[in-house]
Amino acid sequence: MDTRLEYLTRLRVGQRKAGPAPNKPCLLLAIICEIQAGHITSPLVRIDTRLIARYHDLYELATGSRQMASPWLPLWHLRNDQGPTGPLWSPDFVPELASLSDQLGQPKSLDNLLARFASANLDAELFASLQDIHVARQACALLTQHYLTDDPPALKRLTDYLERALASGEYEKAPESLAGALQESSQQYARSAAFRVLVLDAYDxxxxxxxxxxxxxxxxxxxxxxxxxxxxxxxxxxxxxxxxxxxxxxxxxxxxxxxxxxxxxxxxxxxxxxxxxxxxxxxxxxxxxxxxxxxxxxxxxxxxxxxxxxxxxx
Structure with a gap:
């Protein structure tokens, strides 16, 4: 296993009755999917519609509830975790708030968080490792098994989703490969998912x-x-x-x-x-x-x- 992934097992997560809180693991899984789709192309991560929608998909699979996802919580609290070279997540605060970041209380909504920052930097070494599809798969397995194994059916749903998402990402990075007859039936879902994401994103x-x-x-x-x-x-x-x-x-x-x-x-x-x-x-x-x-x-x-x-x- 890539040693840089060890930091993913040291997240400071809250607890719920069923086990570790899924907020941070689901956000990181969403980031990994978007890296592999070619939507996140540098350590600078924009907090956009695609990323937040992906987080909601994963949170719903992990918990069965979409309405409780509260993305502003992991987007805020992930800055307290460490990566291979420093903070795992470093928000780009708006200039007038940069000096007050340690005094700001927890945001109460996504709009409240976006008023503070709309992008953040993922640890550069971790980002570099996650660009490799094999390392990305290892990272997904690590996050799901370490934090999201309390519900076996949910784990199966997450594992299936992530495998399809990573396969879809390969097509998203090379949309010219989306034409022509399917060679295998297993390609159909990944191609359809890539088509949907690319079209909806293109039309905003x-x-x-x-x-x-x-x-x-x-x-x-x-x-x-x-x-x-x-x-x-x-x-x-x-x-x-x-x-x-x-x-x-x-x-x-x-x-x-x-x-x-x-x-x-x-x-x-x-x-x-x-x-x-x-x-x-x-x-x-x-x-x-x-x-x-x-x-x-x-x-x-x-x-x-x-x-x-x-x-x-x-």
Missing amino acids: YRCAASRLRYITPDYRYLVEAAHLIPFAVYPDDRPTNGLALTPNLHWAMDNHLIAPGPDHRWHVSPAVDALVPDNGWLCRLDGKPLVLPRNPRWQPTTEALAWRMDHLQR
């Missing part, structure tokens, strides 16, 4: 048609990742073959009632009767601009948009 969790963006307090998203060319037609899980859509508009597109065109506008099928009041939610979409990712790399391909237009009900 905003619907490409309605522009709606809503994330619940426990970090569930309103939007879904929708294929432009269906996977059954051509197995392409690259994010350029996807859109973020609310469930109702995802359904409407898959049933060819609406289509995004190469002109980057939405088109409504003539089969949708505009005189029926209940159809207004679809008809109002006709001619509206398609919401595009800010990064041109993830914008949908002309071929995929043309496929949708070709299959719009006439």
Whole structure:
């Protein structure tokens, strides 16, 4: 085992009736997953939607409760733990609070914490070791077995999730590998997970048609990742073959009632009767601009948009 991982067994964690509190282990597991996905690329860790949502996923698997996750607690208290070269976690406090950091009380919400710092530095040597997939797997096993073994079914759920997350991360780092036929059935979940994460992140969790963006307090998203060319037609899980859509508009597109065109506008099928009041939610979409990712790399391909237009009900 990489000796730098020994520090992960020395976390100062609280206790609950069932065993060690899962807050810090779940946060570190989330960080490991995001490192392996290529989302965290340096010891500087941004406290963003992806990381917090991943933490909620892991906390729910470990405890069965998503609402009690309280991410501000591990984000704050992890600074009291040691890493191979110094503090395991060093918050980047806003300048006016840097000198008062030791006097600040425990934050009471995520917004309260983010008013103090929105990023922190993970111990540089630990970060360097976690970039290796084999070391990352060791770290995940160490954290789960050391802190999260009190509930065997929960441990199994966590272990399965982490294995899939690490496999998905390999695809996220190389999205060009998400096209083409699957070689093994075990690849399907990892590829699908990578497609979902990349698409929703590219659209910043905003619907490409309605522009709606809503994330619940426990970090569930309103939007879904929708294929432009269906996977059954051509197995392409690259994010350029996807859109973020609310469930109702995802359904409407898959049933060819609406289509995004190469002109980057939405088109409504003539089969949708505009005189029926209940159809207004679809008809109002006709001619509206398609919401595009800010990064041109993830914008949908002309071929995929043309496929949708070709299959719009006439």
